[in-house]
Amino acid sequence: MAFEPKRPQKTYTYDDVRLFTDEELKNYTAEEEKNFKIKHDIPLLEKLESGPWPSFVADAKRYALRRRKLGEEGKLLISPDVVEDLLGQVELSFVHGETHWKHGGIVGVIGYGGGVIGRYSDLAAKYPGVAHFHTVRVAQVPSKFYNTAFLRGLADLWEYRGSGMLNLHGSTGDIILLGTFTEQLEPLFQELTQVLDVDLGGSGSNLRTPECCLGKARCQYALYDTQEMCYEMTMHYQDELHRPAFPYKFKFKFDGCPNGCVASIARADLSFIGTWCDDIRIDQDAVQGYINGEFPPGGGSHSGKDWGKFDIYAEVIDRCPTGCMSLEGGELVIDNPNCTRCMHCINTMPRALRPGVETGVSLLFGAKAPILEGAQMSVLVIPFMKAEPPYDNVKEMINKMFEWWMDEGKNRERLGETIQRVGLQRFCDIMGLPPAPQMVKEPRTNPYIFWKEEDVPGGFERDINDYRSRHAR
Ligand code: HEM
Ligand code: HEM
Ligand code: SF4
Ligand code: SF4
Numbered sequence: 001m002a003f004e005p006k007r008p009q010k011t012y013t014y015d016d017v018r019l020f021t022d023e024e025l026k027n028y029t030a031e032e033e034k035n036f037k038i039k040h041d042i043p044l045l046e047k048l049e050s051g052p053w054p055s056f057v058a059d060a061k062r063y064a065l066r067r068r069k070l071g072e073e074g075k076l077l078i079s080p081d082v083v084e085d086l087l088g089q090v091e092l093s094f095v096h097g098e099t100h101w102k103h104g105g106i107v108g109v110i111g112y113g114g115g116v117i118g119r120y121s122d123l124a125a126k127y128p129g130v131a132h133f134h135t136v137r138v139a140q141v142p143s144k145f146y147n148t149a150f151l152r153g154l155a156d157l158w159e160y161r162g163s164g165m166l167n168l169h170g171s172t173g174d175i176i177l178l179g180t181f182t183e184q185l186e187p188l189f190q191e192l193t194q195v196l197d198v199d200l201g202g203s204g205s206n207l208r209t210p211e212c213c214l215g216k217a218r219c220q221y222a223l224y225d226t227q228e229m230c231y232e233m234t235m236h237y238q239d240e241l242h243r244p245a246f247p248y249k250f251k252f253k254f255d256g257c258p259n260g261c262v263a264s265i266a267r268a269d270l271s272f273i274g275t276w277c278d279d280i281r282i283d284q285d286a287v288q289g290y291i292n293g294e295f296p297p298g299g300g301s302h303s304g305k306d307w308g309k310f311d312i313y314a315e316v317i318d319r320c321p322t323g324c325m326s327l328e329g330g331e332l333v334i335d336n337p338n339c340t341r342c343m344h345c346i347n348t349m350p351r352a353l354r355p356g357v358e359t360g361v362s363l364l365f366g367a368k369a370p371i372l373e374g375a376q377m378s379v380l381v382i383p384f385m386k387a388e389p390p391y392d393n394v395k396e397m398i399n400k401m402f403e404w405w406m407d408e409g410k411n412r413e414r415l416g417e418t419i420q421r422v423g424l425q426r427f428c429d430i431m432g433l434p435p436a437p438q439m440v441k442e443p444r445t446n447p448y449i450f451w452k453e454e455d456v457p458g459g460f461e462r463d464i465n466d467y468r469s470r471h472a473r
Contacts, residue, residue, distance in 0.1 A: 060087055115136065117136075117203050136162070140173050171267075209234070213256050219257075221346070246405070247409030264367075272387075277360065
């Protein structure tokens with residue numbers, strides 16, 4: 001499906017938005033770089049440069065030189081010393097073993113409650129370049145496809161109005177612009193939105209910028225259009241994104257399949273994970289191909305070392321977490337109702353196995369990193385929903401959850417903690433969901449799950465000979 005923007009999109013070239021000339025962008029020689037010293041002594045930080053990896057200290061020093069020269073030409077709106085003062089203050093924090101950033105302080109742009117995170121130095125007299133060091137979150141586009149005109153324009157703008165240092169991408173997913181002064185925020189916001197046509201992301205007790213995996217843009221496994229859904233939810237929940245009205249932060253993340261490339265299950269208060277509700281498609285000839293060594297397992301991702309002959313038991317059947325696969329008369333058999341959609345067999349034999357064709361999303365609620373109660377993964381609450389625009393079925397669930405959490409959640413309590421406090425059962429009641437075995441971590445071994453006979457395929461009677469044929473004594 002072709003992309004349909006919900007508002008007119010701007011197109012521009014780098015020449016339309018650039019602020020510096022080519023000469024200004026390359027304004028020092030290798031000789032100058034070698035002889036350059038920043039204005040503070042930073043022996044501890046310089047130790048970091050000696051390691052085997054590229055060092056942010058070396059990068060920052062090089063950049064400090066460039067900034068100093070741009071500053072001499074009057075081309076910068078905040079102190080040219082910001083990078084040097086930053087390194088100086090960080091060095092001192094290493095010596096003192098404590099931070100010199102003051103926390104908090106409300107700064108922002110008009111109309112938005114989030115997107116800017118205030119930060120001030122408590123050593124402003126000594127390091128005036130970082131007296132203010134506010135962070136600006138810029139919304140990433142779904143799957144992070146950019147063009148160079150945007151990236152170069154953004155780098156120019158940030159150099160001009162900020163520290164020039166940025167981070168693609170922070171753990172929120174946003175582009176993080178590190179360090180500027182309060183008076184730059186409003187003009188920066190104007191230029192980001194009106195010239196570069198990009199929005200601020202979320203921060204504070206609001207919806208954070210939704211994030212998705214590459215999805216159908218590049219990945220054969222995508223079970224729904226993650227980018228489309230991420231974009232739709234971002235546009236639909238604009239108020240929640242920009243106006244903090246929640247008990248605490250809230251994150252949506254969209255994984256196209258259970259491989260979980262954006263790790264939504266660990267990182268999102270509401271994780272969307274692509275899934276299917278019919279049977280795994282099997283190409284028996286290709287299964288034989290793998291057994292005969294015609295195709296490299298895992299798409300060749302572990303080649304380069306001799307792992308020996310492919311063994312379908314060791315690598316696939318015995319690794320199925322629910323033990324629902326078998327080889328019968330040379331044919332691969334999958335007991336689909338017992339498959340938990342872990343993707344392992346499909347990842348290992350992608351030519352032979354494909355997910356089903358009835359695809360949609362699972363909704364899992366409540367993941368978070370430790371703040372109050374410790375790290376927690378999100379818990380499967382809705383095993384399957386259709387994921388088709390305009391996603392009214394999904395929005396209905398989200399709205400129900402938001403409404404409840406905004407009433408029930410305590411200040412700085414993540415959704416997962418609220419659920420923990422009141423109980424998952426109560427949460428399911430609120431969402432209008434009957435309890436299901438899929439919500440239980442180990443339904444097969446938990447003696448407190450009571451199955452009704454009609455819920456069990458084949459009922460309670462089983463063919464003991466069939467059972468024994470698969471479980472030799
Ligand atoms: C101060 C000492 C003890 C305390 C505070 C204590 C406390 C408890 C508690 C709170 C339960 C759960 C009850 C329930 O939820 O039904 C329990 C169960 C149990 N305790 Fe203790 N207990 C103590 C000593 C012992 C000792 C010394 C034994 C055995 C020699 C023992 C054997 C058991 C058993 C077998 C159960 C399981 C009962 C069942 O599942 O119905 N307890 N205990
Ligand atoms: C030949 C010896 C034994 C036999 C045949 C036997 C049999 C059983 C049976 C049939 C149950 C009920 C299981 C159920 O309801 O699911 C049971 C429960 C229990 N037995 Fe034994 N038992 C034996 C020895 C022992 C010994 C030596 C102990 C303790 C030292 C013990 C402690 C318990 C406890 C605590 C339970 C309750 C478990 C629970 O409900 O959580 N049993 N036993
Ligand atoms: S989560 Fe699944 S669909 Fe998305 S990029 Fe990863 S493997 Fe592909
Ligand atoms: S997807 Fe996972 S649970 Fe399902 S059959 Fe394959 S290995 Fe087993």
